[in-house]
Amino acid sequence: MRNPVVTSLLVMLSLAACGSDSPRPPPPNFCPERPVYMAPRGPGQLMTRSRPLPSAFLARRASLPLLAAARTRDTAEPTEWGGSWWASPCLMGTPGLEVATPRVGVAVDGRALSVWMEWDGIDEWLWFSEFVPQTGWTPSERMKLQRDFPDDPIRVRQPQVVADADGRMLALWLQSEGSRAAELWFAEHLPGEGWRPPARVLTQPLGDVTFLQAARDGAGVLTLAWTQFDGDTLSENVWATRGAPSTGWDAARRIDTPVPGFSVEPQLSVSSDGHVLVGWYRFDEMEGWSGAWFSRWSYTEGWSAAERLSPEGLESFFVEPLAGPGGSALAMWSEGGVANVSLWARRYVPGTGWGAAEKVEEALGSSAMAQASAEKDGRAMVVWPRARSGIIRLSARPYDFTLGWRERVDVDPSPLGGVTDPQVVSLSRTQALVVWTREKDGQFRVGSSRYTPGQGWGRTAWLDTVPSSQNGFPQLSVNATGVGVATWLHGGEVPGVGLSVFQ
Numbered sequence: 001m002r003n004p005v006v007t008s009l010l011v012m013l014s015l016a017a018c019g020s021d022s023p024r025p026p027p028p029n030f031c032p033e034r035p036v037y038m039a040p041r042g043p044g045q046l047m048t049r050s051r052p053l054p055s056a057f058l059a060r061r062a063s064l065p066l067l068a069a070a071r072t073r074d075t076a077e078p079t080e081w082g083g084s085w086w087a088s089p090c091l092m093g094t095p096g097l098e099v100a101t102p103r104v105g106v107a108v109d110g111r112a113l114s115v116w117m118e119w120d121g122i123d124e125w126l127w128f129s130e131f132v133p134q135t136g137w138t139p140s141e142r143m144k145l146q147r148d149f150p151d152d153p154i155r156v157r158q159p160q161v162v163a164d165a166d167g168r169m170l171a172l173w174l175q176s177e178g179s180r181a182a183e184l185w186f187a188e189h190l191p192g193e194g195w196r197p198p199a200r201v202l203t204q205p206l207g208d209v210t211f212l213q214a215a216r217d218g219a220g221v222l223t224l225a226w227t228q229f230d231g232d233t234l235s236e237n238v239w240a241t242r243g244a245p246s247t248g249w250d251a252a253r254r255i256d257t258p259v260p261g262f263s264v265e266p267q268l269s270v271s272s273d274g275h276v277l278v279g280w281y282r283f284d285e286m287e288g289w290s291g292a293w294f295s296r297w298s299y300t301e302g303w304s305a306a307e308r309l310s311p312e313g314l315e316s317f318f319v320e321p322l323a324g325p326g327g328s329a330l331a332m333w334s335e336g337g338v339a340n341v342s343l344w345a346r347r348y349v350p351g352t353g354w355g356a357a358e359k360v361e362e363a364l365g366s367s368a369m370a371q372a373s374a375e376k377d378g379r380a381m382v383v384w385p386r387a388r389s390g391i392i393r394l395s396a397r398p399y400d401f402t403l404g405w406r407e408r409v410d411v412d413p414s415p416l417g418g419v420t421d422p423q424v425v426s427l428s429r430t431q432a433l434v435v436w437t438r439e440k441d442g443q444f445r446v447g448s449s450r451y452t453p454g455q456g457w458g459r460t461a462w463l464d465t466v467p468s469s470q471n472g473f474p475q476l477s478v479n480a481t482g483v484g485v486a487t488w489l490h491g492g493e494v495p496g497v498g499l500s501v502f503q
Contacts, residue, residue, distance in 0.1 A: 030136035032129070034496065037095045040121030092129055092140050093496030094118055102497050104477050104485040105161035105169050109133070112477075112485055113169040113189055115143070115159045116497050124155045126173060129497075130189070140497070143187070145175065146198050152178030160214040162222065163479065167191045170216075170245065172201070172224070174209050181208035184226065188245050201241065201249055210236060211265055217274040220244055223297070225255075225266045225278045236262040238280050238295075240303070255295045257306045259284055263293070271323035271375045274299065279319035279331060292316040292333035296323075296348070309346050309354060310335060322372040322380055324401040326350060332360070332370045332382070343370055343384055347404075360397065361386070361408055373426040378402060381432035381451065383411065383422040392418040394436050396457070411436075411449050411457045423486075425478040435463065435474040435486050443467035446474050446488045468492050 093099040093116065102116035112131035117124050126143040147154065159173040169189040176182040184201035207228035216222045225240045238256035243249035255278065256263045266280040276297035283290045292310035297303050310316035315336040322330040329348035334341050343360040360370070360382075370384040378401045386395040398406040412419070417440035424434040432451040437444055445467050447460045463486060464471055470491025478484030490496075 032092070032137055032139040034091060035094045035140065038120065039096055040098075040119075041123075042121035091494060091496040092137065093127070094140075095494055095496065099496055100489075101157070101159060102487045103159050103161045103475065104487055105163040106477050106479040106483055106485050107163040107167040107169065107191075108165055108479050108481060109167050109191075110479075110481075110483050111163075111167055111169075111191060113161055113163070113171070114485075114487070114497065115161055115171050115173075117156055117159065118142075122153050124157070126156050126159060126171070127497075128171070128189075143171075143195065144198075145185075147177065149177045149180075152180075155182070157182065158212045160212060161477070162214055162216045164216060164220050165480075170214075170222070172212065172214050174212055176208075181205060182210070184209055184212065184224070186245065196245075199245075202252055206239065206252060207231070207237075213266060213268040215268050215270040215276075217270050217276075218272060219274060221274070223268060223270060223276050223278075224249075225268045227263055227266060227280070233260065235260050236264070238263045238266050238278070238306075240278060240295075240297075242297075253303060255303050255306060256280065256282060256293060257308070264290075265319075267319055267321055269321040269323040269372070269374065271325055272377070273325050275323045275325075275327050275329070277321035277323040277329045277331070279321040279333070281317050281319050281333065289313065290315055290317060292319045292331070294319070294321060294329075294331045296327070296329060298327050307354070309333070309357070310344070311357070318369045320370045320372055320382075322375065322382070322399070324375050324380075325378055328401050330372075330380075330399060330401075332372070334369060360384075360405070361395070369420075369422075371422050371424055372399070373424045373432055375401065376426040377429040379426070379429050381424050381426060381434075383424045383434055383436075385419050385422065386410070392420070394419045394422055394434070396424070396432075396434070396451070398432075409456055412447065412460050417441075421473050423474050423476040425476045425484055427478065427482040427484070431482075433476065433478070433484060435476055435488070437472035437474060437488070440467070442469055444469060444471040446471055446486075446490075448486065463488070464490055466492055470495065 098119045100117045104112055104114045106112045110133040115128045118127050127140050129137045129140045131137050155176050157174045162170050172186045174182040175185045183205050185198050187198040188196045207230050209226050209228045211227045213225045223242050227236050229236050237254055239252050240255050241249050241252045261282050261284045263280045263282040269277045279294045281290050281292050291308045293306050293308050295304050295306045309331050310333050316333045318334040320332040327350040332345045335344050344357050345360055346357050347355045372382045373380045380399050383396045385392045394411040396411050397408045417438050420437045422436040426432050430453045435448045446463045448463050449457045451457050468491035472489050474488035476486050
């Protein structure tokens with residue numbers, strides 16, 4: 001079983017570096033020295049939040065046939081990719097401490113900021129490192145957090161990083177002290193200046209925040225969507241706000257249905273022209289089933305009423321929203337049947353509304369957990385694990401908001417083990433980059449491939465250097481010029497946050 005606390009490998013990717021040029025060595029001071037070993041200050045397990053979700057709901061979700069796969073041995077280990085290569089990774093993070101949830105944002109000028117969590121046995125802290133082109137990553141430092149109760153243990157979770165066009169970075173996270181409810185916090189990082197003091201997003205907390213997503217539009221406005229637990233009604237609900245550190249935040253608004261229940265894992269998508277689509281799945285205590293719900297935001301209408309887009313009487317999970325230009329949208333979700341899990345979608349056309357549900361693929365089997373790149377010039381790439389004949393492969397379909405779905409193509413068609421956790425970004429209107437986790441013989445590796453029109457998906461490039469039972473859960477971030485960052489969990493003899501340059 002994978003340990004979600006061990007973390008590794010942050011990878012810089014540059015579209016401009018792709019080509020036939022000879023590989024170049026990393027720039028000077030690319031890999032900073034790691035901090036000295038630190039023994040944990042206290043015994044015990046990493047603090048986790050026990051969510052009071054109904055046991056029947058959790059049991060049905062866990063029983064979905066998503067992850068069963070026969071494992072075969074790899075026959076190839078490609079490391080060169082289109083004339084470019086991945087540099088050997090270097091490690092960051094404090095040896096001896098448990099490291100988790102690294103996130104990275106990339107600015108237009110190529111600067112990047114990574115944040116992650118380190119647990120010393122009592123407290124959880126945010127750490128960070130900045131990537132400066134031609135110099136490399138700075139030595140890791142612990143962020144100075146605001147403490148209201150310095151004698152109580154502090155806990156941080158789910159950091160997010162978003163970048164703007166001026167090179168500024170914004171980090172957001174959940175923070176709690178002692179047994180108090182988790183709140184939303186943020187801090188700005190300015191090039192050459194460092195961090196501004198952290199501050200709360202909400203001056204009056206509304207409940208115990210449990211899950212956070214953040215995205216910035218082209219105008220610099222951020223949308224935050226999160227779930228929070230209401231102890232009075234014993235329900236978990238979706239809330240949202242918009243704003244920026246320079247202008248302040250709008251009053252938080254609940255955007256899900258008022259029916260008692262539990263909303264889980266909201267996902268957020270922002271189009272190139274600033275339209276927003278938020279999706280979540282909610283267990284309805286009256287019906288006893290979970291359904292896929294969505295809400296839209298536009299400058300003219302604000303937030304729409306929440307709409308359930310999946311059919312009643314069937315279990316629906318793992319929603320994926322895709323906001324398109326002019327207010328168009330694509331809503332996706334996984335639907336559990338008697339023997340299979342299928343991927344469904346509905347299109348939204350302004351002035352017309354939501355169309356009929358359509359199965360993304362007609363073949364039998366298990367398909368779930370779709371992930372879409374942000375819309376770019378009216379197009380996006382959608383990827384998902386696709387189980388057939390006991391093998392889980394990674395499938396992909398380009399989506400055009402004018403022409404609809406393009407043909408499905410497997411990213412890596414060879415049967416080399418189970419695929420999970422795909423993440424995809426658009427490098428341009430027609431090019432995409434994807435990372436995923438592959439399981440083989442109890443070991444996990446992180447693979448990557450690039451999509452080019454006319455050529456399809458390239459050969460798999462392995463981003464880690466050594467298979468481990470603790471690798472996986474990759475994330476991708478990309479800026480407007482095609483420079484991106486991949487992050488994922490990694491084990492090994494000395495776990496930590498690492499990085500590797502793609503040239």
